[in-house]
Amino acid sequence: MKAILIRPTPRMGIFPFPTRQKAATAIPHKATNMKSLRELTRPNIWALPPTPCHERPSHEGHTLLDANESPYNKPLNRYPDPLQKELKERLAPVKGVAPGQIFLGNGTDEAIDLCYRIFCEPRTDNVVAIEPTYTRYRHFAAVNDVEYRPVPLGQDYQLEADRLLSACDGHTKLVWLCSPNNPTGNLLRRDEVLKILGGFHGMVVIDEAYADFSRQKTFREELGSHPNLIVLNTFSNSWASAAIRLGITFAHEDVIGLFNKAKYTHNISTLTQQKAIEAIDSRFDVDDWVRLILLERSKMLASFRQLPICEKVYPSDANFFLVRMTGAQAVCDYLAERGIIVADLSGTTLCQAACA
Numbered sequence: 001m002k003a004i005l006i007r008p009t010p011r012m013g014i015f016p017f018p019t020r021q022k023a024a025t026a027i028p029h030k031a032t033n034m035k036s037l038r039e040l041t042r043p044n045i046w047a048l049p050p051t052p053c054h055e056r057p058s059h060e061g062h063t064l065l066d067a068n069e070s071p072y073n074k075p076l077n078r079y080p081d082p083l084q085k086e087l088k089e090r091l092a093p094v095k096g097v098a099p100g101q102i103f104l105g106n107g108t109d110e111a112i113d114l115c116y117r118i119f120c121e122p123r124t125d126n127v128v129a130i131e132p133t134y135t136r137y138r139h140f141a142a143v144n145d146v147e148y149r150p151v152p153l154g155q156d157y158q159l160e161a162d163r164l165l166s167a168c169d170g171h172t173k174l175v176w177l178c179s180p181n182n183p184t185g186n187l188l189r190r191d192e193v194l195k196i197l198g199g200f201h202g203m204v205v206i207d208e209a210y211a212d213f214s215r216q217k218t219f220r221e222e223l224g225s226h227p228n229l230i231v232l233n234t235f236s237n238s239w240a241s242a243a244i245r246l247g248i249t250f251a252h253e254d255v256i257g258l259f260n261k262a263k264y265t266h267n268i269s270t271l272t273q274q275k276a277i278e279a280i281d282s283r284f285d286v287d288d289w290v291r292l293i294l295l296e297r298s299k300m301l302a303s304f305r306q307l308p309i310c311e312k313v314y315p316s317d318a319n320f321f322l323v324r325m326t327g328a329q330a331v332c333d334y335l336a337e338r339g340i341i342v343a344d345l346s347g348t349t350l351c352q353a354a355c356a
Helices: 085-095 107-119 136-143 161-166 190-199 253-262 270-281 283-305 328-337 351-355
Strands: 002-006 102-106 126-131 147-152 172-178 203-207 229-234 246-251 310-313 321-325
Touching: 002 328, 085 102, 085 246, 085 270, 102 107, 102 253, 107 136, 107 172, 107 203, 107 229, 107 246, 107 253, 126 136, 136 147, 161 190, 172 190, 190 203, 246 253, 270 283, 283 310, 283 321
Parallel strands: 126 147, 126 172, 172 203, 203 229
Antiparallel strands: 002 321, 102 246, 229 246, 310 321
């Protein structure tokens, strides 16, 4: 008896984008036990000067001889805007934040890696994360030689803030949360998340890659209250643009400044920026796609409950859901033979125990 992960795929989806939400630009109140941003940041990163091209003029009306660009094959002969200013200005009102509170990266992987590179000293600092969760947090901890401390979720895959905080010590720089969580699909209790934001001295990263499939308030709306908050989002899922590999990070402007200092200079191509702007211009299509995915999710949840080999269907606030199946490997093999690939989570912490 094992768990598998199912992603409903509709034929065609409405999501209420917060286009009228006021940007959270106020300077946030700092928790009394929180370390200063300088204390949390690796000294070598703090000392980095801004990359020179961050202050460069726009391409319009300038001949940038210092860039050694070719005069041919316009517009592809030009390096892309390193700070993606037009894209951020278009994205900010859609997400209800200020442009200066946005960092754009090559998928969310870039932002995850940068969190380690900016805040964690290799072989000295550590991070704490819920378990099970997105595996890339652990992966980049290993890449950056940083201790990774998983804390199992509680009943119904819920966050227990006191238990997680007890795993932190003076060298804990980051706490990783994912809500809705991958692979369990559920939202973490907001009061427990807020307890961590108020009780942890370091940076709290909340991955909201699947938040567009939930009707709950997003944590990026809390930026004005929590200077230690970093929120991840993406164009891959609800925006149906995984091919352009564009991840979004929301944080206080001082934190975004550190990301901009540590990132690759031209990390987002001109083509990716153009495609993202096109997606924003067509955001009401995205609205439709999300609504249809939510309808299909409801149908599939109901259908799976009727299957004799389905022992439990877990609630979902994402575009996938977790089920406990009798003979999960046989189910995965059966679907794979028909060109349908699902995730067998029988070896994942708590998922196996839940299916025993």
